[in-house]
Amino acid sequence: MIPSAFGRSSRPVTLNEHTGDSPTPDENSPEKMPGYERLWRLVLAVAIVGGPLGYDVGSILIPAVHEDGSTSIAANAAANPITNTMHLVAYVLASFLLPLGAVGLAYLSYARAPWPATIGGLLAVVGWLPFSALTALDDLTMAMAALPDNGSYATLSDQFANDAVMGGYLLVYIVGHLVAYMLLAIALRRARVIPRWAAWSMFASSPLTVAVFVLPGRPLVLGDVALSLLVIGSIPAARAVATRNRLSNA
Numbered sequence: 001m002i003p004s005a006f007g008r009s010s011r012p013v014t015l016n017e018h019t020g021d022s023p024t025p026d027e028n029s030p031e032k033m034p035g036y037e038r039l040w041r042l043v044l045a046v047a048i049v050g051g052p053l054g055y056d057v058g059s060i061l062i063p064a065v066h067e068d069g070s071t072s073i074a075a076n077a078a079a080n081p082i083t084n085t086m087h088l089v090a091y092v093l094a095s096f097l098l099p100l101g102a103v104g105l106a107y108l109s110y111a112r113a114p115w116p117a118t119i120g121g122l123l124a125v126v127g128w129l130p131f132s133a134l135t136a137l138d139d140l141t142m143a144m145a146a147l148p149d150n151g152s153y154a155t156l157s158d159q160f161a162n163d164a165v166m167g168g169y170l171l172v173y174i175v176g177h178l179v180a181y182m183l184l185a186i187a188l189r190r191a192r193v194i195p196r197w198a199a200w201s202m203f204a205s206s207p208l209t210v211a212v213f214v215l216p217g218r219p220l221v222l223g224d225v226a227l228s229l230l231v232i233g234s235i236p237a238a239r240a241v242a243t244r245n246r247l248s249n250a
Helices: 035-061 069-078 081-110 116-130 131-143 150-161 163-191 196-212 219-245
Strands: none
Touching: 035 081, 035 219, 069 131, 069 150, 081 116, 081 131, 081 163, 081 196, 081 219, 116 163, 131 150, 131 163, 163 219, 196 219
């Protein structure tokens, strides 16, 4: 069951497990890595934390969350233009970093938990790719809100947001990334890459996100809590990919 999925592995494993020659601890140190390897590890580490962090910041600042066109346009028109622009910038950055971060998480756990790492990584990449389109929808709503007689664009906004293309993007985004982080949390814990608290933090972010839309009153604060948990759970993973050192179990 889920608790056993976070159980300890029978033996420790380094991030890169080889069947033949194994690098010595000295060769494993960041100082001995080639410059290109340090670079892509740094990029993955930044993406692992920066993607969820950008998403979290953008979601805190966003003026409307999955509302109808009229409500969304009115909320954007009334929003502070600086914070609204910051929300959009954060989402744009997150749209690039989130798929890269998913690759980094899958890489960290692949040697010891190949199946959950592979499935979780693929689902996360596919699930995050539509985030760019959803961010563009926010940009469109902001543009509509800045136009004269902005209320007249509500019908167009609804038609665009709810058509087959955007609806398909939304469905892939929801299912893909929510399932992915549960699988990746299990994979990372099985691989003993991150401590148990970090795995549970990452895992819990998905059901908390679902709770936002199924509980009465749509408590949006739960969404911010869920993203904050994802950020917190991702920090040890980012450290691991940057340093190439396996974290001790906690």
